[in-house]
Amino acid sequence: MKNLVLTLSLALMTTGAFAAPEKFTVETVELKNFKSNLQGLDVGGSGSGSTTPGGPKVSMEQVGQVIATTKDIVALGESIYTLVQKGKPSNTTDFAPISIVPKDPISKEIVDPFDMEGCSFPVEKKFVTSIKTGGAEVVRFEYMVIYTYGCSYNGSGKYIQNAFVQPVSVKTTYGWDFNATMKLAGIMNHGTKAEPVVGAMLTIKYSMNSWRTAFERNDTVHITGKGELKSYTR
Numbered sequence: 001m002k003n004l005v006l007t008l009s010l011a012l013m014t015t016g017a018f019a020a021p022e023k024f025t026v027e028t029v030e031l032k033n034f035k036s037n038l039q040g041l042d043v044g045g046s047g048s049g050s051t052t053p054g055g056p057k058v059s060m061e062q063v064g065q066v067i068a069t070t071k072d073i074v075a076l077g078e079s080i081y082t083l084v085q086k087g088k089p090s091n092t093t094d095f096a097p098i099s100i101v102p103k104d105p106i107s108k109e110i111v112d113p114f115d116m117e118g119c120s121f122p123v124e125k126k127f128v129t130s131i132k133t134g135g136a137e138v139v140r141f142e143y144m145v146i147y148t149y150g151c152s153y154n155g156s157g158k159y160i161q162n163a164f165v166q167p168v169s170v171k172t173t174y175g176w177d178f179n180a181t182m183k184l185a186g187i188m189n190h191g192t193k194a195e196p197v198v199g200a201m202l203t204i205k206y207s208m209n210s211w212r213t214a215f216e217r218n219d220t221v222h223i224t225g226k227g228e229l230k231s232y233t234r
Contacts, residue, residue: 023133023134024131024132024133024215025131025132025133026129026130026131026132026217026233027129027130027233028127028128028129028130028219028231028233029127029128030125030126030127030231031126031127031128063076063077063096063099063112063113064076064077064078064096064097064098064099065077065078065079065096066110067079067098067184068184068186068187070187070188070189072102072103072105072189072193072196073100073101073102073103073187073189073196073198074100074101074102074103074110075098075099075100075184075187075200076096076098076099076100076101076110076113077096077097077098077099077163077184078095078096079183080181080182080183081095081164081165081181081182081183082180082181083143083165083167083180083181083182083204084141084167084170084178084179084180085179086177086178086179087170087172087176087177087178087179088170089167089168089169089170090167095164097161097162097163097164098160098162098163098164098184098200098202099113099159099160099161099162099163100159100160100161100163100187100198100200100225101113101116101151101153101159101161102153102157102159102196111153113151113161115153116151116152116153116159116161117151117152117153117155118150118151118152119148119149119150119151119161120148120149120150120227121148122146122147122148122162123146123147123148123149123227123229124144124145124146125144125145125146125229126142126143126144126145126168127142127143127144127145127219127231128140128141128142129141129142129143129206129219131206131208131215131217136173137173138172138173138176138208139170139171139172139173139176139178139206139208140169140170140171140172141167141169141170141171141178141180141206142167142168142169142170143165143166143167143168143180143204144165144166144168145163145165145202145221145223145229146162146163146164146165146166147160147161147162147163147164147223148160148161148162148163149161149223149224149225149226149227150225150226150227151225156194156195156196157191157195157196157197157198157225158191158195158196158197158198158224158225158226159196159198159225160198160200160223160224160225163200163202163223164182165182165202165204165221167180172208175210175211176208176209176210177208177209177210178206178207178208179206179207179208180204180205180206180207181204181205182202182203182204182205183202183203183205184200184201184202184203185201185202185203185220186200186201187199187200187201188201190224190225190226191225196225197224197225197226198224198225199222199223199224199225200222200223200224201220201221201222202220202221202222202223203218203219203220204218204219204220204221205217205218206218206219219231219232219233220232220233
């Protein structure tokens with residue numbers, strides 16, 4: 001009987017049933033100097049500039065649904081975006097990026113993103129997230145934050161269009177399952193009521209697991225209608 005108990009105890013210890021929880025270290029950094037390979041990326045989204053009189057209007061379905069709203073500002077897009085699924089970057093190109101637009105001050109209707117003017121060229125910022133355990137890197141995730149800023153309506157405000165996160169590459173150690181999603185966490189006005197400067201908080205959620213442990217983490221990126229970007233990690 002003693003031999004049976006000893007054998008069972010050794011077997012459980014060998015399989016890691018009593019192993020200490022793994023500790024993870026995570027670092028997300030922005031790469032300042034890089035050459036983008038995403039020129040000409042074709043995604044569903046909205047452009048800037050007034051529509052041609054008499055031309056077809058763009059439906060709200062094409063620019064997404066309302067995902068956040070304040071008294072005077074509305075965010076359009078999708079409730080959640082899949083970036084990585086089971087260790088593979090999402091190759092979906094048919095989606096509505098996030099656009100933050102005003103309500104018309106008279107009609108109170110949501111402004112068509114194609115009626116916005118003065119938008120910047122797209123801005124691209126690249127980030128690398130490295131997840132390590134025991135000093136060894138088990139996941140390396142590279143992604144781009146892309147957005148257009150400075151859009152105005154009737155000569156006022158600074159709004160954001162076509163904001164999204166594009167996965168670039170994912171590397172995982174054998175035995176690890178990695179997933180990532182992105183969603184809009186909130187919108188705000190950094191300016192005044194007469195001259196709004198919108199801001200958006202984008203939350204990137206990572207989840208990874210193996211046969212013995214699971215791990216989750218959120219990174220947040222804050223972008224503004226002036227083109228500013230700040231990354232928060234926790």
